[in-house]
Amino acid sequence: MRDQSSRTQNSTASRTFSRWIPAIVAPIVIGVGVILVPMQATAAVDLPDKTPAELVQFAAESPAQPLSGTIEQRSELGLPDLSGLTGALGGAGGDGSSAPAAASSADLEQLLSLALGSHTARVYLDGPNARLQVLDPLAERNVYRNADGVWIYDSAEKAATHITVDQAAVEALKAELQTGHADAGAGAEMPTPEAMLDQALARLDESTAVTVGTDALVAGRAAYELVLTPRDSGTLVGQISVAIDGQTGTALAASVTARGADTPAFSIAFTDVTFAAPDPAVFAFTPPAGTAVTEKPIPVPTAAELQQAKAEAGSGDAGSVDSAAKPVLHGTGWTTVVELPAGALGAPASGPLDTVTQPVDGGRVLTTSLVTVLFTSDGRAFAGAVDVATLQAAASAPAASSGR
Amino acid sequence: MRAERRGSTAALFGSELLTLFRRRRTVALLAALALIPVLIGVAIRLAGDAGSGRGPAFLDQITNNGLFVGVTAIIVAIPLFLPLTIGVVAGDTIAGEASHGTLRYLLIAPAGRLRLLAVKYLSAGVFCLAASLTVVVVGTLVGWALFPIGPVTLLSGSTVSVGEGLLRLLGIAAYVCVSLLGLSAIGLFLSTLTTVPVGAMAATAILAVVAQIIGALPQLDWLHPWLFSEHWLGFADLLRDPVQWASFADNALLQAGYILVFGALACGRFLTKDILS
Incomplete structure (x- = not known):
């Protein structure tokens, strides 16, 4: 077999190559399939325009x-x-x-x-x-x-x-x-x-x-x-x-x-x-x-309770509501900061919380790309789709006015 | 002529299967796999329930329902034991013949290298089926012997009859068999590269482990959909209600890709190789 191949080296080389063709084609076929199938899924579509x-x-x-x-x-x-x-x-x-x-x-x-x-x-x-x-x-x-x-x-x-x-x-x-x-x-x-x-x-x-x-x-x-x-x-x-x-x-x-x-x-x-x-x-x-x-069984909130909740949500800043369990809202729209009073968060979360938060001025902060949560040293929590500074400002503002 | 050839292919395949399953090593591999459910069953029978949430998934269900011995055994076997046995069988396919000096004689007959390669791969595939069936069937028998058998509670919380539970176990065996076909193709290719079967066996088994390590690293998650081990534990989708066939299809497609690529590589290598032994 070796003698043969030395005599007709050219044709052997091309035959050798042809035998590797499947090995070259297979990944290409798969690659094309992988590219084409998602392209089909994102093909342009045109629906009747709507405002x-x-x-x-x-x-x-x-x-x-x-x-x-x-x-x-x-x-x-x-x-x-x-x-x-x-x-x-x-x-x-x-x-x-x-x-x-x-x-x-x-x-x-x-x-x-x-x-x-x-x-x-x-x-x-x-x-x-x-x-x-x-x-x-x-x-x-x-x-x-x-x-x-x-x-x-x-x-x-x-x-x-x-x-x-x-x-x-x-x-x-x-x-x-x-x-x-x-x-x-x-x-x-x-x-x-x-x-x-x-x-x-x-x-x-x-x-x-x-x-x-x-x-x-x-x-x-x-x-x-x-x-x-x-x-x-x-x-x-x-x-x-x-x-x-x-x-x-x-x-x-x-x-x-x-x-x-x-x-x-x-x-x-x-x-x-x-x-x-x-x-x-x-x-x-x-x-x-x-x-x-x-x-x-979930307790049924009465209409009055709902009305109150709605009123609070509507007024935005409900700093006057003196309820321990109710979250307080600071600001309006996208920069609304939610304040959870001390004790509103369950105790079991505090242990692992330390590993995911970083210490900042006035407490610990959990930063994500969309939401920031500030846990103040006095047990309150502030959350919002804003940066840490806004939360810190919110945390210090009511404390000054209510003289806590 | 063609019919004759097909007949001789079937004969070659038959004799290949006979050689494979008559080997003491193959029997020992299957026996080792059968030992896994036996160990799990006996250990739980003697030591009692491990308690919820400890050990591999489904382990705590065994005392309630012996049918879960097979599922637990599959979960234990799939990261290492099953790939190891597949590595031994697939890595041996060509390199084993070469090291024994029998490859030449196999090719003297008008068999053709392509046909030999196909027959070798098919017999490795049959071993995949035998291996996964061994674990599931022995697991079911052990569970039947040692624990109460009853309607099977699925992951969704619904309950199906023993008969359907057994059918789903067979489905899991089929899923696992399909899962291992890609690795078999890799083993076949590695086996054409060398005349030292141990090298191809070890390389195949190591690749299986490496793939799973990469699969465990979240930093490489862009690579995960391409790993042949990506869907190995996806057989749990057969224990849902309704059954999620999507992962079975995804897995089959992925393994088919591996068979295509490494099958083609093995062909390229084996058809151009100088057979000296």
């Missing part, structure tokens, strides 16, 4: 669609290590804090990690039924909402929490939440009365420039982009972008970008979505044998 007001109205008036889909939530808030603060963020590594006494703080941790962590989840919606299925590695967290109330199930802890609420109170709370969140444009998912919408838009315009961005494909569907840019340069928030499905008006994606940053600090988006009623079986939940079940 910002029309788009908000379209989103707000579209009825909630039954759907099932996959959501990817990515957060790069620049937190040192959130898992130190929220405990069982990873899901698989339980820290044994499943005792009933710690259930309340565990619930808070769960909600925090659900809201702020990075994860992939399945979402099922059908009228009053809803389910969020967070796909953790080798574990799963579930939030079921059905006629039975709300179930939170954590497979790693093997614990279930059953939250029951009076339906009327839920409706009232929803209305309250909508007014509370209208500033952030989060009302897009829920149908809003027209008057409330107009009012919210008008108020929004004072603090925020609302524009319609470029249409794009989200989860394979043509979607409008609603862009909210704060007019106030004192806030850390640079831009909020919400993708609204061109057909159903459902919010398909939302992202928050810090001022001066290129990539979103927090984003949540459907990676695939199907607008069809899911199998009713996905909403059913019965706690499996061997599960620690915590029953938690």
Whole structure:
């Protein structure tokens, strides 16, 4: 064989080369595929133009669609290590804090990690039924909402929490939440009365420039982009972008970008979505044998309490309210600073808190790209989408006036 | 002529499988894998429950339901033991024949190098299936013998019958088998590079470990979707309700990419190689 090859070296060389061709072509084919498939997903789309007001109205008036889909939530808030603060963020590594006494703080941790962590989840919606299925590695967290109330199930802890609420109170709370969140444009998912919408838009315009961005494909569907840019340069928030499905008006994606940053600090988006009623079986939940079940009926706030809460939210600065548990708001719009009085934060958080905060003048501070939290030495906490100096100013101002 | 060739390919594949599974080493590898669920089952039977949240996932479920022995064993085996056995088998495919001086004789028959390579890879693939089935099936049998068996509680909190639980276990075995096919292709390629089988075996096993170390470093997360070990623990998606098939598909696509690239590399190397032994 060697003799042969020395005689016909040329043809052997070309034959040798031809035998390596598959090895050269295979990575190229894969590379082209990897580049082409996402390009298809971000192909340009063109929907009929809408003004910002029309788009908000379209989103707000579209009825909630039954759907099932996959959501990817990515957060790069620049937190040192959130898992130190929220405990069982990873899901698989339980820290044994499943005792009933710690259930309340565990619930808070769960909600925090659900809201702020990075994860992939399945979402099922059908009228009053809803389910969020967070796909953790080798574990799963579930939030079921059905006629039975709300179930939170954590497979790693093997614990279930059953939250029951009076339906009327839920409706009232929803209305309250909508007014509370209208500033952030989060009302897009829920149908809003027209008057409330107009009012919210008008108020929004004072603090925020609302524009319609470029249409794009989200989860394979043509979607409008609603862009909210704060007019106030004192806030850390640079831009909020919400993708609204061109057909159903459902919010398909939302992202928050810090001022001066290129990539979103927090984003949540459907990676695939199907607008069809899911199998009713996905909403059913019965706690499996061997599960620690915590029953938690939520007290119903009265209309007066709600009214008071609304009034406080409306007036913005509620420094005169002398309630120990109620958060106090300083400032308005994007630079609003929330003050939690001493003792409002649970004690269990203080230990790991030291590892994620840095000492500053007057306390310790937790800095992320979007939100800054100041824990003062006297136990109060200040939070807002602002820099540390603003928080420190807020922390010193009321102390001087009330002579604490 | 073609039918004859196909027949001889099947015959070659059959004899290759016989040689592989008759080897004492292969049997020993499978026995070592079978030992994992046995150890887990016996240890928990003797020492009792470890308590919630400690040890590998699902470990605390075993005393309630023996069917979880197999799942726990897979979780224990997949980072090291399974890749190690795959490394031994895949790394031996070509280099082993070369070191024994039998490669020449295999190629004297009108077999063709490509056909030999394919047959070698297929038999390594059959070993992947045998290895993952061994862990799951022995785990199920051990669990059946030592612990109560009952309806299986899934990760979502819903419960399915024993029959469906067994089906899902088989699905996990299939998932794990697919997970290991990419590593097998890498082992096959490494095996064509050398005539020292131990080198190819060690290199394959080390690559499996390196891939998982890279997968554990958040600083390299841009690389993670490309690692063949990225979806190795994704079989948990078969224990959800409803079953999430997306990770099965993602995993299969990823492994197919590895098979394509390293299969092509192995072809290029093996077809141009001077066979001296």
